[in-house]
Amino acid sequence: MPTAIKVEGLSKKYFIGQQSEPRQQTIRGALSQMIANVMAKRSIIGQTEFWALKDIDLEVKEGERIAIIGKNGSGKSTLLKIVSRITQPTAGIVTLNGSIASLLEVGTGFHPELTGRENIYLYGAIHGMSRAEVKAKYAEIVEFSEIGDFLDTPVKRYSSGMQVRLAFSVAAHLEPDILIIDEVLAVGDFNFRKKCMEKMNDVSRQGRTLFLVSHQMDAVQQYCDRVVVLANGIKVFDGETEKGIAYYLGRSGGQRIVDASAIPRVQNLSGAVVIEEVEMLGNENMVYRAGEPIKIKLRLKAKDKKMEFFFKLVVMSADEKPIGIAVAPDPLSIEPGEDRRISVVFNPGEFTPGRYTMGFMLSRELLRTKNMKEIHDYIHNVISFEIKADEKNPGMVWNQNFGSVRLRDLVVS
Amino acid sequence: MFRRIKNKISDLQHGKRVVIAANRTEKQYLKDLWSYRELFIFLSWRDIIVRYKQTVFGVLWSVLRPLLTMLVFTLIFGKFARMPSNGVPYPILVFTGLLPWLYFTGAFQESSASLLANQNLISKIYFPRIIIPISSVFVPLIDFIISLLILFCVMGFYHVIPARHILLLPFFLLMVFFAAIGLGLFTSAMNVKYRDFRYIVPIVIQFGLYLSPVGFSSVIVPQQWRLLYCLNPMVGIIEGFRWCIVGRQNRLDPVSLLMSIAIIIILTVFGVWYFRRTEKGFADVI
Incomplete structure (x- = not known):
């Protein structure tokens, strides 16, 4: 397979202030700084540098579908901007083979005063499509967008959903060799989103290379065969999608045993009892059938006095939205200096298939927590796990679009 | 030896390049x-x-602006100051100067502001950025055409027949075009980095109006100052427009024309050079 994107030793440096407060740059400021520099006989005023990306190597084969994931500020957007030629790297080389289209934001390039029809042509031109190409695909674009009646209405009168539909419809017909997408799948209503996803599948079936940045793990899982995880501008993982997602979601990095003391905490926790270690029992890949209990073992430590506390388990979805909390109703106790080991059984019976993460909380009260001081310790997104559809019930395909939890059965009479 | 140095240079350049x-x-x-x-x-x-x-006012304004300016200038320079007009009705003298001047100011303003006006495109999509300021120079052409039509009406009113040289008008239009591009490329790029630079543009335009022979004929400039005066590229352009449209005593001075062309070339080359140099960093600072 020939290479579509080759990234070698890519680094990008920003000066702090360059990105966050650009508006403060004025000639007056520059002149006064120049004078200050001359007076102080120095050439560079104490600017702090910040490496958004550091020495990234990456090779993407033609037709490969790769996702870049990472927390905010990990450098994903910078990488995307460099690969799509919007900004220049400080060091390193990117080689792209083939035509390229990037969608870093849906609707960039639309002009609110122009009509839908006019905007289709403009949007196409901005993304490198010729007039003839747009014309040839015009009917298809209009049909895909489902806004036929409003084509001669200025886009400023469109609802935001309509704008997104129009933008994605043009974008979906760009047909580049390499398609770079940043989080655009997160838009539109359910049906349109589904349509877009089908279109994306077509794109990859035709052998195009897909370069995606997303926070939505279900989209990553569905469309990508490779995942790169970035953290603080460094590539920390490159490999299979499943493992990459597990690595990113769980701080465990796919491990069953997590050294919890190394996980950063939020401020103002009491710290009277802390979690030292978390271990998942039994299941190697942390994939569970719906209804199968998850067994976890934790090691806790008290600081200096005997404590009574409550244990809670917090579940979040793959895109870090809270799903729910499970509590142990009876308080636990711990002696100072004791290596307290607890075993927990959690039954995610009502969860729809998908990926989740769990975190743990130790608190003074069972439910009423007034301030952070009443929480002894809290670590979130510690371990990720996956719920598989129940094989005994194959007719039922569960879908996260209806939420992550199956509610209690109805009583119908 | 030479080749090795050359390779090294290209290596260095590639280090910062996206291939x-x-x-x-x-x-x-x-x-x-x-x-x-x-x-x-x-x-x-x-x-x-x-x-x-x-x-409604967009078009109306395009008609009123040159007409009102023509009236005011004719009153002040023609009637009150009694400046020479080379035998051409003063309103026509003024209008032939206004024609390139208004286009120049329009194009210069549009292109200076163009990059900031398209911020969202620059930070989200790649295309050669130079397209933005250059394409904005075309926008005031509509106003230019409207003004040209008004001029023909005014000429008809005064029974002035256009000179044969009018066929050369596109050449002089091209000169204004490049003058606006050269300056516009520079100021638009400066605007991206230094937000207070935009306050300079209106000042340049305001002084330029009186430094250029818009409301009067350039013959009033004393001979010993003439060369210095021609450093303003608009001098050659406005003289050219007058020569093209009314001909007659409005001779074309080869010195001012050549100086104008030379300065426009310098401006354009400098503008493109500066723009290309700073263009790479636009997305980071805009």
């Missing part, structure tokens, strides 16, 4: 421009549509 596609590099900027050639038209077309859409 695009099999044999295309950033060096082939022109090729990129060519593949995005339709965007020039689309961006100008967009700005023109937006400008005249839903505006």
Whole structure:
């Protein structure tokens, strides 16, 4: 397979202030700084540098579908901007083979005063499509967008959903060799989103290379065969999608045993009892059938006095939205200096298939927590796990679009 | 030896370059421009549509502005100051100067502000950035055409017949065009980095109006100052417009014309050079 994107030793440096407060740059400021520099006989005023990306190597084969994931500020957007030629790297080389289209934001390039029809042509031109190409695909674009009646209405009168539909419809017909997408799948209503996803599948079936940045793990899982995880501008993982997602979601990095003391905490926790270690029992890949209990073992430590506390388990979805909390109703106790080991059984019976993460909380009260001081310790997104559809019930395909939890059965009479 | 140095230089350059596609590099900027050639038209077309859409005053203003300026200048320079007009009705003398001047100021203002006006495009999509300021120079052409039609009406009113040289008008229009591009490229790029630079543009335009022979004929400038005066490229352009349209005593001075051309070339080359140099960092600072 020939290479579509080759990234070698890519680094990008920003000066702090360059990105966050650009508006403060004025000639007056520059002149006064120049004078200050001359007076102080120095050439560079104490600017702090910040490496958004550091020495990234990456090779993407033609037709490969790769996702870049990472927390905010990990450098994903910078990488995307460099690969799509919007900004220049400080060091390193990117080689792209083939035509390229990037969608870093849906609707960039639309002009609110122009009509839908006019905007289709403009949007196409901005993304490198010729007039003839747009014309040839015009009917298809209009049909895909489902806004036929409003084509001669200025886009400023469109609802935001309509704008997104129009933008994605043009974008979906760009047909580049390499398609770079940043989080655009997160838009539109359910049906349109589904349509877009089908279109994306077509794109990859035709052998195009897909370069995606997303926070939505279900989209990553569905469309990508490779995942790169970035953290603080460094590539920390490159490999299979499943493992990459597990690595990113769980701080465990796919491990069953997590050294919890190394996980950063939020401020103002009491710290009277802390979690030292978390271990998942039994299941190697942390994939569970719906209804199968998850067994976890934790090691806790008290600081200096005997404590009574409550244990809670917090579940979040793959895109870090809270799903729910499970509590142990009876308080636990711990002696100072004791290596307290607890075993927990959690039954995610009502969860729809998908990926989740769990975190743990130790608190003074069972439910009423007034301030952070009443929480002894809290670590979130510690371990990720996956719920598989129940094989005994194959007719039922569960879908996260209806939420992550199956509610209690109805009583119908 | 020489080759080794050359290789080294190209290595260094590549260290900061994004190599695009099999044999295309950033060096082939022109090729990129060519593949995005339709965007020039689309961006100008967009700005023109937006400008005249839903505006009654948009067109009315294009008519009133040159007419009112012509009246005021004719009153002040022609009637009160009694400046010479080379046997041409004073309103026509003024209007032939206004024609390139208004186009120049319009184009210069549009292109200076163009990059900031398209911030969202610059930070989200790649295309050769130079397309933005250049395409915006086309927008005031509509006003120029409207003004030209008004001029013909005024000429008809005074029974003045256009000179044969009018066929050369496109050449002089091209000169204004490049003067606006050269300056516009520089100021638009400066605007991205230094937000207070935009306050300089109106000042340049305001002083330029009185430093250029818009309301009067350049013959009033004393001979010993003439060379210095011609450093302003608008002098050669306005003289050219007058020569093209009314001919007669409005001779074309080869010195001012050549100086004008030379300065416009310098401005354009400098503008393109400066723009290309700073263009790479636009997305980071805008």
